[in-house]
Amino acid sequence: MDPLAEAGMRDLVPAVIGILVSRGADFAAAEDAVQDALVEALQTWPADPPRDRRGWLVTVAWRKFLDSVRAEDSRSRREERVAAYETAEDDAAGHVATADDTLELYFLCAHPDLSPSSAVALTLRAVGGLTTKQIAEAYMVPEATMGQRISRAKRTLAGRRLNRPGDLRSVLATLYLVFNEGHSGDIDLVAEAIRLTRRLRTMTADAEVSGLLALMLLHHARRASRFDEDDRLIALADQDRTRWDTSLIAEGVGILQAALARDELGEYQAQAAIAALHADARGVEDTDWVQIVEWYDELLGLKDTAVIRLNRAVAVGEADGAAAGLAELRSLDDSLPRYFAVEAHLRERAGETERAAALYARAAERAGSLAERDHLNRQAARVRAARRRPGERG
Known part of the structure; x- marks a missing residue:
């Protein structure tokens, strides 16, 4: 078909x-x-x-x-x-x-009694219309494993009718989880998350739904530049921005501006605003880091998490210098994912290349994926090689 x-x-x-x-x-x-x-x-x-x-x-x-x-x-x-x-x-x-029937299905599939993984799987089945086999292939797990996950989710919801208000924030969190899986193939979860969020936006006027859709579009616009021909991860600063999808960026910015105009700021709108500032810069040197820090401050007012503070430390380091970023970093726990990668970046900017190389290698040991581990090991090797060149800081 x-x-x-x-x-x-x-x-x-x-x-x-x-x-x-x-x-x-x-x-x-x-x-x-x-x-x-x-x-x-x-x-x-x-x-x-x-x-x-x-x-x-x-x-x-x-x-x-x-x-x-x-x-x-x-x-x-x-x-x-x-x-x-x-x-x-x-x-x-x-x-x-009606649209309300479908909206209730979103709510039911994101029920608080379900684990995040079960909520995602059930949303893809009931709202997305995917088969168990398709979902299993997208998540790269055996079909039997995914079938058990979906069966458990449905047993949890057994006997529940679509007759109570749902939690839209749980629905958005579930859709964002689908988006962040990012696998491609016969069923591309990024495209599926965007499709489902577009549909949700037709059912509710909530500004955060628009904020999430804008965030997805702005991130998705950079997808073609995230990996090289050898499937190696490319950091945002090193991406070929001519490969960014300008039509998706324009759509995302338009949706975001309409949402922000309603003066109902939420976390997804704030994240989308940060993504829009990155998308607006012709090169990394043109990035408005001062405004990005301001948006991180807005985001912390809405949702104060260690991960957001870690990302803010990077922005502060770019806006006010590496020393300021490292000062922000000292208030955080080094067990955070990407902590050592962020510290390595800031140490390198401060000229502490030997320490930066060691931190990149340490970050690689804690990487969450092979692509990220390879990228961090390459960063460590790059910094070590730069230190050995004549005329470079040693």
Whole structure:
């Protein structure tokens, strides 16, 4: 099936789940039935596409749901339950899923009782319309492992109806987790996160939804420049900015400006503002670090975390000099991820090359990925090589 057609089919999933739930199915059973219907659609639609795709999915998913009810009950109870569901179907025959139905699915999948990994997996299944196999491949884990994760999540939500307000902040955090996975392949989680956030933005006027979408677009615009032809990580300062996607940057900035104009500042808008300042600079030397520090101050007022303070120390070091950045760094715990990488950068800027090289190597030992480890080891080697050159500080 054409990728665009398949993506369009996945867009129908939340509405179809919402219709089944409105007829009396619980979330877990409805989601299972819709997934089974999707598998059948993938097999039959390329040769015989229906005129009403959503109607087809509703009909087939409801039939599969009723089949599961018949299979799991004893005959004495089966007829009563099936009759009740068929009555519900008659009562809901005219139901058309609304944006609110889909929004409630976002809320349910980001339920506080779920672990972040389970919330992400369930969101990709129920809201994104992906199969367990597709999600497993995107996360590079066995299909059985992902299936167990999704099953546990659905058991946690067993019996819960879509009848209580959800936490939009949890939904946004879940979507940001999907985005930050960043894997590419048949299912690109970055693109999927952007797609789902775009859809969410059509359902709610919350400024932070726009802020998150702007943040995603601005980061995604730099994607082509983050790795070289040998798949080696390239730091922001060394990226070829001519490879940045200017159309995504323009869209992200436009969305951000509209959100900021509403004067409802949130953490995603502040992060997007920092990303926009990086995107606006033609070269690293043109970056407005003073304004970036100001935005980090705004961000700390909204969400004071050690990671944000670590990133702010980098900005302070660029705006006010390495000594000022190191002074900010001293207030933080060196067990923080990237602490030694940040200290190495600031020590190098201060001219302490020998110490910087040792810190880059130490940071590499704690790197969270092979690409990051390779990058930090290359930084250590670069600084050591520079120290050995005639005329360089030794």
